[in-house]
Amino acid sequence: MHAAKPLPSYLINRYKSWKTTTYLENEAWFRRLATEGQHPRAMVIACCDSRVNAISLFGAEQGEFFMHRNIASLVPPFNPDGEYHGTSAAVEYAVTGLGVAHIIVLGHSNCGGVAGCHDMCAGTAPQLEEKTSFVGRWMDILRPGYDRVKDIDDEASRRRALEKEAVVISLENLTGFPFIAEALDSGLLSLHGLWTDIEEGGLEHYVPETGFQPV
Amino acid sequence: MHAAKPLPSYLINRYKSWKTTTYLENEAWFRRLATEGQHPRAMVIACCDSRVNAISLFGAEQGEFFMHRNIASLVPPFNPDGEYHGTSAAVEYAVTGLGVAHIIVLGHSNCGGVAGCHDMCAGTAPQLEEKTSFVGRWMDILRPGYDRVKDIDDEASRRRALEKEAVVISLENLTGFPFIAEALDSGLLSLHGLWTDIEEGGLEHYVPETGFQPV
Amino acid sequence: MHAAKPLPSYLINRYKSWKTTTYLENEAWFRRLATEGQHPRAMVIACCDSRVNAISLFGAEQGEFFMHRNIASLVPPFNPDGEYHGTSAAVEYAVTGLGVAHIIVLGHSNCGGVAGCHDMCAGTAPQLEEKTSFVGRWMDILRPGYDRVKDIDDEASRRRALEKEAVVISLENLTGFPFIAEALDSGLLSLHGLWTDIEEGGLEHYVPETGFQPV
Amino acid sequence: MHAAKPLPSYLINRYKSWKTTTYLENEAWFRRLATEGQHPRAMVIACCDSRVNAISLFGAEQGEFFMHRNIASLVPPFNPDGEYHGTSAAVEYAVTGLGVAHIIVLGHSNCGGVAGCHDMCAGTAPQLEEKTSFVGRWMDILRPGYDRVKDIDDEASRRRALEKEAVVISLENLTGFPFIAEALDSGLLSLHGLWTDIEEGGLEHYVPETGFQPV
Numbered sequence: 001m002h003a004a005k006p007l008p009s010y011l012i013n014r015y016k017s018w019k020t021t022t023y024l025e026n027e028a029w030f031r032r033l034a035t036e037g038q039h040p041r042a043m044v045i046a047c048c049d050s051r052v053n054a055i056s057l058f059g060a061e062q063g064e065f066f067m068h069r070n071i072a073s074l075v076p077p078f079n080p081d082g083e084y085h086g087t088s089a090a091v092e093y094a095v096t097g098l099g100v101a102h103i104i105v106l107g108h109s110n111c112g113g114v115a116g117c118h119d120m121c122a123g124t125a126p127q128l129e130e131k132t133s134f135v136g137r138w139m140d141i142l143r144p145g146y147d148r149v150k151d152i153d154d155e156a157s158r159r160r161a162l163e164k165e166a167v168v169i170s171l172e173n174l175t176g177f178p179f180i181a182e183a184l185d186s187g188l189l190s191l192h193g194l195w196t197d198i199e200e201g202g203l204e205h206y207v208p209e210t211g212f213q214p215v
Numbered sequence: 216m217h218a219a220k221p222l223p224s225y226l227i228n229r230y231k232s233w234k235t236t237t238y239l240e241n242e243a244w245f246r247r248l249a250t251e252g253q254h255p256r257a258m259v260i261a262c263c264d265s266r267v268n269a270i271s272l273f274g275a276e277q278g279e280f281f282m283h284r285n286i287a288s289l290v291p292p293f294n295p296d297g298e299y300h301g302t303s304a305a306v307e308y309a310v311t312g313l314g315v316a317h318i319i320v321l322g323h324s325n326c327g328g329v330a331g332c333h334d335m336c337a338g339t340a341p342q343l344e345e346k347t348s349f350v351g352r353w354m355d356i357l358r359p360g361y362d363r364v365k366d367i368d369d370e371a372s373r374r375r376a377l378e379k380e381a382v383v384i385s386l387e388n389l390t391g392f393p394f395i396a397e398a399l400d401s402g403l404l405s406l407h408g409l410w411t412d413i414e415e416g417g418l419e420h421y422v423p424e425t426g427f428q429p430v
Numbered sequence: 431m432h433a434a435k436p437l438p439s440y441l442i443n444r445y446k447s448w449k450t451t452t453y454l455e456n457e458a459w460f461r462r463l464a465t466e467g468q469h470p471r472a473m474v475i476a477c478c479d480s481r482v483n484a485i486s487l488f489g490a491e492q493g494e495f496f497m498h499r500n501i502a503s504l505v506p507p508f509n510p511d512g513e514y515h516g517t518s519a520a521v522e523y524a525v526t527g528l529g530v531a532h533i534i535v536l537g538h539s540n541c542g543g544v545a546g547c548h549d550m551c552a553g554t555a556p557q558l559e560e561k562t563s564f565v566g567r568w569m570d571i572l573r574p575g576y577d578r579v580k581d582i583d584d585e586a587s588r589r590r591a592l593e594k595e596a597v598v599i600s601l602e603n604l605t606g607f608p609f610i611a612e613a614l615d616s617g618l619l620s621l622h623g624l625w626t627d628i629e630e631g632g633l634e635h636y637v638p639e640t641g642f643q644p645v
Numbered sequence: 646m647h648a649a650k651p652l653p654s655y656l657i658n659r660y661k662s663w664k665t666t667t668y669l670e671n672e673a674w675f676r677r678l679a680t681e682g683q684h685p686r687a688m689v690i691a692c693c694d695s696r697v698n699a700i701s702l703f704g705a706e707q708g709e710f711f712m713h714r715n716i717a718s719l720v721p722p723f724n725p726d727g728e729y730h731g732t733s734a735a736v737e738y739a740v741t742g743l744g745v746a747h748i749i750v751l752g753h754s755n756c757g758g759v760a761g762c763h764d765m766c767a768g769t770a771p772q773l774e775e776k777t778s779f780v781g782r783w784m785d786i787l788r789p790g791y792d793r794v795k796d797i798d799d800e801a802s803r804r805r806a807l808e809k810e811a812v813v814i815s816l817e818n819l820t821g822f823p824f825i826a827e828a829l830d831s832g833l834l835s836l837h838g839l840w841t842d843i844e845e846g847g848l849e850h851y852v853p854e855t856g857f858q859p860v
Binding site: 433434435436437438441442444445447448449452453457460461463464465467468470473478479480481483485486487488489490492493494495496497498499500501504506510511512513514515516517518519520521522523524527532534539540542543561562563564565567568569570571601605614620621622623624627628629631633635636637638645 | 648649650651652653656657659660662663664667668672675676678679680682683685688693694695696698700701702703704705707708709710711712713714715716719721725726727728729730731732733734735736737738739742747749754755757758776777778779780782783784785786816819820829835836837838839842843844846848850851852853860
């Protein structure tokens, strides 16, 4: 692998600062976590977006959140076809391997992935329709959501509604995984849908009867 | 979606604490990030593991790291077959959409996903061989790595070597994406491989000539 | 331009060292910054003083701080009279062109410019009163600050208080720029006043209710 | 000043890291610098641009460079009219107060200020012509430079040539200050013009007979 480079020194310096502060004051806990394994209470499925950090948002500590992050925090439908399914693998490991009690799907405002899906479905981003577009094909997961919001006249409202549909569709797809359905039935797991507003620092959770509500 | 529940109140309380502290003191920055978009310097591909938090490890702030997290921080080979590829979509968005300057692959000690791959390849975890095992199929990405380490006698050393092979194979697979090869050629992107030891708080980076070295 | 000379070789040597180290390990980032432009989070207004380096003080990286440095880190009052206003131009570019989220005014101990203002206002530096003294006329910006501190008996305390008034007056003048007032109102910008002690390496920030406090 | 806010905690943390590393290992030097004053060898006039850090470029230490930074590293003509002249004040202080041996004017590629001047002079940025545009009025200093490069056909070459003219004009204006002319005549001062390329990390210095040459 001729292309890999050493870490830039500013990151090395910052790591050394972490080592002498965060690591040092949590050393016993890190050692316990290493020898006894992780027992996270929740899995969080969040977006890759650099502006949204669920660990900070919820003041989570080492060992607390099993974090999967992908474009637009999407969960594809259950489809055990023997191919690579990174999200499904993460969900399977969290529920059947680690026994998390919660799966939290966290959507957010100003989501570039959702915006791409909107434009693709609206016909203004044909490049995302191409078979070779990984982003376009990934956002296909959200296409059923576009159908639910396409009649909203105001564009900003439509885009925001689609961001929230991404959360709802992911929750729906999660219930299609047999091991999740089983854990839900036995009361060992609960699902939660959230959407956060980067600009205002707002947070809404999904209530099936009434839709998204400020927490 | 009958299954979704409101957020547990301990998380609501912690969020409210974030809102009055972290959000408030960074409010202008959050508003700028929302209105002007993200410009992260690096993409980090890390594991979902609750014990490893790259943002904390490198003291990164909002807007700095575009974070993808999956089981074992793996990148599958380039394969634009029109199916869902969450990792490939995240990489494509980071490089072609956001123009990140670095992709950092961060592996770690005590990785449950890598342990599963080891046992599967060693023949002691037949359940992971099943077509319906999402974790098993995902860890297929690392199979070529097992071949490289299988002759290491000491089991603990062999497992650790496989954790590091996960980073190397991901780096190798990254170079197979045409848009990454192009960005590397033009000097607009650099790749970095890291492995961190949870117990000791150690950090090693991959140097092609000599393998992993402490930073 | 008969007067310009080539660079002394010790600086050439040091530059070549930078090229093979800092540039090389950040090459992709420099290339991205060049092709995609800067998006600094903060503007820092600091003194020219060779002993105070805000970039080092805050571990800032390339692209992070838009730096204006003048004598005593002063901002003159808003006065769009069509003349050259280097500081006002820098502030305008930072806020309206680059959209920074923070303007940080950094004063410091042992400030020669502030000392000159003190002596001029105290009547012991008549040469600074002359129309042709650029330093004297520049320090006129701080005259209203002298009135606020002149009754402090102890001279060292009075000088130090004047250094901090330089920060406060600059903050006051900043709020007189319409585009800054507007950005403050919309929450897109925040102002911060700091004062650092060269000797002790101390840092204080300005809290309107209580004055300067150690961070 | 109701608007000032405390420093965001990430900057406080980074400052604390500086205090326990850079300050601590240079403590005696900082104390000397505070009690005995600064004696910088050179004044550097550089751009505010966040991507160009002369202190890093030349590996300069505390006390070494008296740094003035403004938009496009411009020096206006000598004009002692009793108004605020931040750049002239900085130059006066450096030469007559501190006795620096060098004034280095550092221009750079991808300069937003120079680009604005280019567009203003070319007639495509009328908003910069307005009296109330601080950036436009500041860039008036460079107008004579545009006349020298306007016949260059290739736009990219013309913009680059204008960036270098900004350095030359600043050097020319510097020689119009009587105290600089005097220091040059007596051999106590030398002037240097530099231009750095952000993308390539290149550095050129100005040689009057031949123009800019790679160092």
